[in-house]
Amino acid sequence: MKGVPLNEKLYDYIVDTFVEEDDLLKQIVIDSEAKKIPLIQIAPDNGKFLYLLIKMINAKRVLEIGALAGYSTIWMARALPDDGKVTTLEIREKHAEESKNNYRKAGLENKIELMLGSALETLDKLQNERFDFVFIDADKENSSNYFDKVIGLMNKGGIIACDNTLKFGKVVDENPDESTKGILKYNKKVAEDAGVESLLVSISDGLTISLVK
């Protein structure tokens, strides 16, 4: 293996040097814990990476699958120009309500639309929309189904990013669980799909990014 294996000290160096997680984002995590919302939001460096990708491609329309309490949604919405918009899909009412509270606190309620319901069904209602950037971070079993539903909605030069694609190392297990099988299917699909160029970036728990041709 070439490169430097990451350890706690190196990770802290990267985050301390490059990642500005403000009080609002920190408070989302604190409030989530108090309200017993699972602490499965992306890590701050992952948030900064999504933010940068969105800026790099001048994205205006962002779709997120899996809002939780709005942590990643806020990172992404902050990267958008004034006329940009994030549409985020969430199945759990409790998460949706907390997300909306947080969008208000961030002053981003006009830039973010949350659609409540099962993402596979909600995606059928978005077939006339076009997106520059999609972030897939919901039920891992369905990750490749989400790719199939969104690939036809992408603008050329857009990016699809999918989270947890290392599955905390389980992608190389001999007997992967169902959720890991979903991720393995996703990674294989986007590695082989001729319509995209992809790479699994080993940031946090793995983020597979696909550039739409």
Ligand SMILES: C[S@@+](CC[C@H](N)C(=O)[O-])C[C@H]1O[C@@H](n2cnc3c(N)ncnc32)[C@H](O)[C@@H]1O
């Ligand atoms: C990992 S969390 C999302 C974390 C969020 N992206 C962040 O980093 O702040 C996954 C979210 O997807 C939601 N979810 C799970 N299955 C879903 C489905 N079928 N449709 C829509 N949302 C779903 C869960 O309720 C949960 O809030």
